[in-house]
Amino acid sequence: MPVVSCEKDLSAPALIITAHFDAPPERAWQLWTDPRQLERWWGPPGFTTTFTTFELTPGGRIDYTMTSPDGEEHHDWWRVVSVDLPRTLDLADGLAYESGTPDSEMPVSGMLIAISEHNGGSAMTVTTSFPSAEALEDHNAVGFGEFMTMAMNKMDALLGSPLAS
Secondary structure (H helix, E strand, O other): OOOOEEEEOOOEEEEEEEEEEEOHHHHHHHHHHHHHHHOOOOOOOOOOEEEEOOOOOOOOEEEEEEEEOOOEEEEEEEEEEEEEEEOOEEEEEEEEEEEEOOOOOOEEEEEEEEEEOOOOOEEEEEEEEEHHHHHHHHHOOOOHHHHHHHHOOHHHHOOOOOOOO
């Protein structure tokens, strides 16, 4: 399994997940920058994900829907805060209504993706920051850390192919 650590930092508050891959950083970045590849691993096992808007530029919006095995849809959005490929991608992350309109009653978290060279392959760190320690604990109570770990572990199979299409 590529995930080597999943740490909760209540003082930040943040969840930090680190994974190591045999693929070079440029290839690992494709899993974040190509929506078709992102669809193949993003979300808990058994869920399907469809990205409908994908504007990977500062200020850009990314909209997606995750569908559970029983057909329940979960609408989400990311706003691109900054892009410094192939080093970092900084996103704001929130829930949306079916229309795509952000749900202003739900907290917005941050997600910072950093990828670097590591032992001939790459290291990927995903730091999800929360507005409060309570929000972090609420996310963990519903299995957020486990779901992120499972999702990131799905990346390994996709990195074996240069195109992974």
